[in-house]
Amino acid sequence: xxxxxxxxxxxxxxxxxxxxxxxxxxxxxxxxxxxxxxxxxxxxxxxxxxxxxxxxxxxxxxxxxxxxxxxxxxxxxxxxxxxxxxxxxxxxxxxxxxxxxxxxxxxxxxxxxxxxxxxxxxxxxxxxxxxxxxxxxxxxxxxxxxxxxxxxxxxxxxxxxxxxxxxxxxxxxxxxxxxxxxxxxxxxxxxxxxxxxxxxxxxxxxxxxxxxxxxxxxxxxxxxxxxxxxxxxxxxxxxxxxxxxxxxxxxxxxxxxxxxxxxxxxxxxxxxxxxxxxxxxxxxxxxxxxxxxxxxxxxxxxxxxxxxxxxxxxxxxxxxxxxxxxxxxxxxxxxxxxxxxxxxxxxxxxxxxxxxxxxxxxxxxxxxxxxxxxxxxxxxxxxxxxxxxxxxxxxxxxxxxxxxxxxxxxxxxxxxxxxxxxxxxxxxxxxxxxxxxxxxxxxxxxxxxxxxxxxxxxxxxxxxxxxxxxxxxxxxxxxxxxxxxxx
Amino acid sequence: xxxxxxxxxxxxxxxxxxxxxxxxxxxxxxxxxxxxxxxxxxxxxxxxxxxxxxxxxxxxxxxxxxxxxxxxxxxxxxxxxxxxxxxxxxxxxxxxxxxxxxxxxxxxxxxxxxxxxxxxxxxxxxxxxxxxxxxxxxxxxxxxxxxxxxxxxxxxxxxxxxxxxxxxxxxxxxxxxxxxxxxxxxxxxxxxxxxxxxxxxxxxxxxxxxxxxxxxxxxxxxxxxxxxxxxxxxxxxxxxxxxxxxxxxxxxxxxxxxxxxxxxxxxxxxxxxxxxxxxxxxxxxxxxxxxxxxxxxxxxxxxxxxxxxxxxxxxxxxxxxxxxxxxxxxxxxxxxxxxxxxxxxxxxxxxxxxxxxxxxxxxxxxxxxxxxxxxxxxxxxxxxxxxxxxxxxxxxxxxxxxxxxxxxxxxxxxxxxxxxxxxxxxxxxxxxxxxxxxxxxxxxxxxxxxxxxx
Numbered sequence: 001x002x003x004x005x006x007x008x009x010x011x012x013x014x015x016x017x018x019x020x021x022x023x024x025x026x027x028x029x030x031x032x033x034x035x036x037x038x039x040x041x042x043x044x045x046x047x048x049x050x051x052x053x054x055x056x057x058x059x060x061x062x063x064x065x066x067x068x069x070x071x072x073x074x075x076x077x078x079x080x081x082x083x084x085x086x087x088x089x090x091x092x093x094x095x096x097x098x099x100x101x102x103x104x105x106x107x108x109x110x111x112x113x114x115x116x117x118x119x120x121x122x123x124x125x126x127x128x129x130x131x132x133x134x135x136x137x138x139x140x141x142x143x144x145x146x147x148x149x150x151x152x153x154x155x156x157x158x159x160x161x162x163x164x165x166x167x168x169x170x171x172x173x174x175x176x177x178x179x180x181x182x183x184x185x186x187x188x189x190x191x192x193x194x195x196x197x198x199x200x201x202x203x204x205x206x207x208x209x210x211x212x213x214x215x216x217x218x219x220x221x222x223x224x225x226x227x228x229x230x231x232x233x234x235x236x237x238x239x240x241x242x243x244x245x246x247x248x249x250x251x252x253x254x255x256x257x258x259x260x261x262x263x264x265x266x267x268x269x270x271x272x273x274x275x276x277x278x279x280x281x282x283x284x285x286x287x288x289x290x291x292x293x294x295x296x297x298x299x300x301x302x303x304x305x306x307x308x309x310x311x312x313x314x315x316x317x318x319x320x321x322x323x324x325x326x327x328x329x330x331x332x333x334x335x336x337x338x339x340x341x342x343x344x345x346x347x348x349x350x351x352x353x354x355x356x357x358x359x360x361x362x363x364x365x366x367x368x369x370x371x372x373x374x375x376x377x378x379x380x381x382x383x384x385x386x387x388x389x390x391x392x393x394x395x396x397x398x399x400x401x402x403x404x405x406x407x408x409x410x411x412x413x414x415x416x417x418x419x420x421x422x423x424x425x426x427x428x429x430x431x432x433x434x435x436x437x438x439x440x441x442x443x444x445x446x447x448x449x450x451x452x453x454x455x456x457x458x459x460x461x462x463x464x465x466x467x468x469x470x471x472x473x474x475x476x477x478x479x480x481x482x483x484x485x486x487x
Numbered sequence: 488x489x490x491x492x493x494x495x496x497x498x499x500x501x502x503x504x505x506x507x508x509x510x511x512x513x514x515x516x517x518x519x520x521x522x523x524x525x526x527x528x529x530x531x532x533x534x535x536x537x538x539x540x541x542x543x544x545x546x547x548x549x550x551x552x553x554x555x556x557x558x559x560x561x562x563x564x565x566x567x568x569x570x571x572x573x574x575x576x577x578x579x580x581x582x583x584x585x586x587x588x589x590x591x592x593x594x595x596x597x598x599x600x601x602x603x604x605x606x607x608x609x610x611x612x613x614x615x616x617x618x619x620x621x622x623x624x625x626x627x628x629x630x631x632x633x634x635x636x637x638x639x640x641x642x643x644x645x646x647x648x649x650x651x652x653x654x655x656x657x658x659x660x661x662x663x664x665x666x667x668x669x670x671x672x673x674x675x676x677x678x679x680x681x682x683x684x685x686x687x688x689x690x691x692x693x694x695x696x697x698x699x700x701x702x703x704x705x706x707x708x709x710x711x712x713x714x715x716x717x718x719x720x721x722x723x724x725x726x727x728x729x730x731x732x733x734x735x736x737x738x739x740x741x742x743x744x745x746x747x748x749x750x751x752x753x754x755x756x757x758x759x760x761x762x763x764x765x766x767x768x769x770x771x772x773x774x775x776x777x778x779x780x781x782x783x784x785x786x787x788x789x790x791x792x793x794x795x796x797x798x799x800x801x802x803x804x805x806x807x808x809x810x811x812x813x814x815x816x817x818x819x820x821x822x823x824x825x826x827x828x829x830x831x832x833x834x835x836x837x838x839x840x841x842x843x844x845x846x847x848x849x850x851x852x853x854x855x856x857x858x859x860x861x862x863x864x865x866x867x868x869x870x871x872x873x874x875x876x877x878x879x880x881x882x883x884x885x886x887x888x889x890x891x892x893x894x895x896x897x898x899x900x901x902x903x904x905x906x907x908x909x910x911x912x913x914x915x916x917x918x919x920x921x922x923x924x925x926x927x928x929x930x931x932x933x934x935x936x937x938x939x940x941x
Contacts (some may be wrong), residue, residue, distance in 0.1 A: 003889050030562075036823045038823050039587060041584075042556070042583045042584055042586060042821075043585050043821060043822075044558075044821050044822065044823055045557050045558060045579040045821070046558040046559060046560065046577070046579075046821075047557075047558070047559040047560070047562070047572070047575040047579060048559065048560040048562075048571060049559070049561045049562065049568065049571065049575075050561070050562035050563075051561075051562060051563060051568065052539065052562060052563070062531055062534075063528065063531070063532070063533060063534060064534055064536075065533065065534060065535040065536070065537075065937065066535065066536040066537065067535065067536075067537040067538075067539070068537070068538055068539075068560055069540060069563035069564075069565070070563065070565075071563060071565035071568075072565050072566070072567045072568075073565075073803075075883055085536045088536075088612075089522075089535070089536050089612055090534070091523060091614045092611060092612035092613045092616060093530075093531040093534055093612050093615070093619070094616075094618075095616050095620065096526070096530045096531050096614075096616040096617075096619040096620045096621060096623070097530040097531065098528065098529050098530040099528075099529040099530070100529065101529065101532075111710075125582075126578065126579060127582045130582060130583070130584070131715075134584070147744050147745050148744050150823065169806070184744065184745075184746065186744075186745035186746075189751075189865070190865065190899075191744075191745045191746050191864065208562040240518035269527075270527060270528070270632050270634055270668065270672050271525075271527045271532055271634065271673065272526075272634070273632070273634035273666050273668055273676070274634040274635050274636050274664060274665075274666050275636075275918065277857065277874075278672045280940075289672065305598055306748060312625075324827070359539055360535070361533050361535055361536055363533070394610075394860075397860050397861060397862045397870070398892075399858045399859065399860045399870045399871055400858055400872075401857060401858070401871070401872040401891060401893070401939050401941070402857045402858070402874055403672070403673075403871065403940075403941060405939050405940055405941075406872065406891075406893055406938070406939035406940075408870050408893060408895070408936075408937070410862050420765055428862070428863070430862070432893070432936070433939050434940070436662060463525060463636045464521075464523060464636075464638065465920070485895065485896060485936055485937070486895075486936075487862045487863065487868060487870070
């Protein structure tokens with residue numbers, strides 16, 4: 001640990017000597033394991049490892065960044081070379097600076113953070129992990145219509161060492177695991193996939209292999225298989241305006257796309273327009289704008305137990321925190337970084353600046369962002385809902401405009417509400433709406449017993465694009481007057 | 488160091504294959520280096536000077552009960568890292584169940600030589616700073632906000648295996664892209680870009696001119712009703728559709744798993760006669776790496792031939808399973824995803840963009856689609872938003888800017904309603920990944936299903 005922290009500190013010193021006004025260095029050692037059993041065969045068994053250093057400098061109001069892999073030899077020379085490259089990058093771009101960049105606050109923290117785990121996923125024998133997946137995949141057998149049966153597990157351990165010219169010295173070990181099953185059925189000229197507990201390969205949490213064990217995937221196989229087959233002959237969800245109850249594994253993406261991304265402050269100022277887009281949630285709306293109904297409380301929290309972005313510090317050495325993005329329906333706060341916080345008069349970053357691995361400079365990313373639970377049981381909510389409403393769940397397709405207003409999502413499955421219970425199964429429920437109107441229609445949220453964290457392992461942003469992970473907590477919630485469309 | 492040379496990459500890969508104790512070993516090395524600058528009205532906002540080298544090792548062990556396979560990768564060519572990856576791959580293979588589907592690795596092949604442009608690999612930040620300054624000043628003069636990216640770099644791939652295969656190729660890439668927007672980010676925007684194999688081909692001044700002009704013409708966009716329109720899709724918009732056909736459609740595994748729009752259409756002339764799509768890494772316009780992740784030479788594949796749904800891409804295992812030729816479109820192995828296209832090219836037609844527009848009585852000119860996604864793979868039904876310059880066409884002329892709309896439509900239907908194909912090819916990228924070579928297309932009856940506020 002000390003060696004790597006020393007190396008990061010050496011890189012910072014070299015950057016300062018080269019002319020940087022500020023420098024930070026981040027060393028990342030990332031290990032993953034990806035296992036997929038598909039149609040009775042081991043379709044993927046891979047074990048990637050990454051180890052590298054990224055150095056960021058501020059010089060003349062201009063960022064420069066350089067990155068290179070770490071070898072076992074010549075590390076001191078590497079730290080110097082990468083630091084000098086970063087400095088030279090900033091220096092050569094200096095002539096194009098119009099408005100110098102500055103950083104909010106001073107973040108010279110010294111600290112450690114380690115994800116609490118019960119079972120180290122990399123200590124579990126590979127044979128045991130493969131047997132868990134084999135059983136899960138086998139549980140999907142038994143229907144001739146099923147053309148693809150898949151069980152997957154993913155483990156990840158990221159060790160980071162960060163140092164900065166403000167004195168930061170941070171060591172973190174972040175561990176997460178995820179797993180899931182999916183069945184794809186083909187019949188009647190249709191092909192339908194059903195997943196559990198969520199799409200994108202299942203659900204992921206910060207923690208150890210105990211999370212995979214707790215998922216009890218093999219117990220869900222028969223249901224998943226049967227639903228995939230039934231979807232091929234189910235009625236299409238009819239178009240029109242009606243009440244929608246969203247399950248948690250769909251609601252999490254609704255939160256992500258229509259609340260998380262528009263609240264990234266760099267987007268608001270147009271710095272992501274080149275790819276990801278901007279935001280309707282402009283700064284004059286902060287504190288006053290009605291983002292949703294009074295039932296809607298959305299809390300960002302990079303400290304919550306099990307969150308994929310739960311950590312001690314972000315990639316600018318800022319400690320993790322908690323705040324309301326939407327409070328009682330009002331727009332209350334942004335995701336910020338040290339580059340952006342002062343633009344809205346905040347003295348410190350919210351600590352949501354992250355990079356993918358060692359290869360990329362950090363940008364503002366959504367942290368764990370959750371819809372707080374309400375008071376209803378699901379049974380009470382269904383009983384209180386009129387016939388013809390739709391309960392829909394699990395992400396199938398998602399799309400949203402570049403200001404995060406017009407969205408259209410398709411779920412894997414839906415059911416018509418009939419007599420206060422789930423009735424007729426519906427295929428491909430596709431709903432379309434506008435962000436504030438949709439959230440304004442939220443009139444009931446299920447209670448904490450139904451609330452859980454859902455992991456997003458594949459959030460893309462930046463240019464060149466970077467992938468980040470975060471979680472969204474949600475319980476089923478009801479939305480009035482939602483438009484369903486033909487798809 | 489930059490990207491690994493042929494000698495460096497092959498020596499490392501060969502050394503690992505020779506060291507391996509497994510019965511079969513395959514090593515894939517990918518090496519990349521780039522320099523990029525993102526910029527906005529404040530000047531450069533992010534920049535990086537980077538390099539990385541991936542080593543992927545796949546091994547097979549024959550235990551007597553059948554072959555077992557494992558794989559591991561590492562991010563670096565350091566001996567300790569690569570040795571660790573080899574060890575992990577062997578460990579995974581030891582514990583993997585026997586897989587009767589595994590066939591022997593492919594033997595020696597000849598592939599085209601492909602070399603990067605040195606000037607592109609060495610292109611530095613000072614000239615990029617000049618481009619950024621020009622873009623920012625051009626936008627400032629027109630009261631527009633810039634947001635863009637310029638990037639130069641190179642990529643190399645080597646594949647060496649224990650069956651005697653040993654291939655290497657490298658290429659360079661240069662790009663400049665600008666989105667110019669009104670200061671409120673609502674009143675209008677224009678996008679233009681250029682992607683090329685060498686930096687010498689880039690013309691940032693022309694990209695800046697086009698983006699600024701388009702943004703200027705986009706001011707004051709008015710709402711228009713959703714519905715069916717004839718559209719002229721510029722290359723950037725076409726790319727969004729094509730990439731989903733590659734992602735989920737043109738691969739033979741997609742067809743076998745009933746998840747492709749080719750299902751039931753192979754051999755049918757059900758698309759417009761003007762549409763010809765090939766996958767061709769050897770195309771002159773923007774060539775790609777001439778072999779896949781198994782080291783198999785990429786073959787030009789006629790996917791759509793003048794409206795006839797003709798072909799699909801394969802890899803080593805699928806070609807054996809289906810008894811068809813290997814087209815060289817394997818992903819990094821082992822992969823649950825199956826073969827995929829890598830160099831999609833739409834054949835040029837005979838009409839200029841102005842002529843395509845002139846053939847529209849009432850319709851829309853679309854610059855780009857945003858956040859396109861796949862709803863139904865069997866019909867290739869997609870949805871997405873227009874972006875960065877959408878204009879009404881009336882009586883053959885672009886008359887005024889319109890606010891953005893969402894389309895939801897089957898591409899098999901859209902591609903059967905093509906009435907014109909542009910005569911200029913462009914390299915176009917989509918929002919999330921990938922690049923295609925395509926002209927503009929004119930399509931009748933394109934279905935827009937909702938609108939948005941800007």
